[in-house]
Structures are given as C-alpha cells and as structure tokens.
Amino acid sequence: MAKVCQVSGKRANHAKHIRHRHSGQWKFRAPKKNRIQGANLQRATINTPNGKVRLVVSTDVLKSQEFAAVLCGLKPVPKAWLQKPGYGL
Numbered sequence: 748m749a750k751v752c753q754v755s756g757k758r759a760n761h762a763k764h765i766r767h768r769h770s771g772q773w774k775f776r777a778p779k780k781n782r783i784q785g786a787n788l789q790r791a792t793i794n795t796p797n798g799k800v801r802l803v804v805s806t807d808v809l810k811s812q813e814f815a816a817v818l819c820g821l822k823p824v825p826k827a828w829l830q831k832p833g834y835g836l
Contacts, residue, residue: 750785752805754828760784795824802828
C-alpha cells in the first residue's frame with residue numbers, strides 16, 4: 748500500500764524521538780533519534796458508474812463533508828482521486 752493519501756496528498760513526516768532522561772550533566776543528556784511519523788491511512792471503497800474503486804485515504808479526509816458527498820453519490824468522483832499516488836520522482 749502506498750504511504751500517500753490519494754485525495755489530499757498527505758504523506759509521512761520526519762521527526763525526532765526524544766527520550767526525556769531528567770539529568771543535568773552533558774554526558775547523560777536525552778538521546779534524540781530520527782524517526783518517521785506516518786500518516787493515518789485507511790482503505791475506502793467508492794462505487795462509481797464503472798465499478799468499485801479502492802482508495803488509500805487519510806482519516807482527515809474520511810471525516811470531511813466533501814468526501815461524504817462523493818460517497819453518497821451527490822458529487823461525482825474527481826478524476827484526480829482515481830490516479831495512483833506518485834512519489835514526485
């Protein structure tokens with residue numbers, strides 16, 4: 748599964764993992780390691796006139812009014828949503 752939202756383009760974020768060791772000396776300082784915060788992605792299935800389409804969508808998009816309107820059939824599915832996400836290479 749791609750780690751990019753097909754609707755909003757949300758992807759992973761680079762962050763630091765900091766372990767708080769409450770010590771005052773320099774040699775015992777808290778270690779800071781690199782880590783990746785992944786987006787909360789879920790699979791959603793949409794019924795279209797051509798058949799079912801499975802999208803990889805972030806939870807923020809799942810809760811939005813626009814996505815709910817597309818699921819109910821009030822709005823057509825945008826063509827940009829049907830393209831697989833690229834990594835910008």
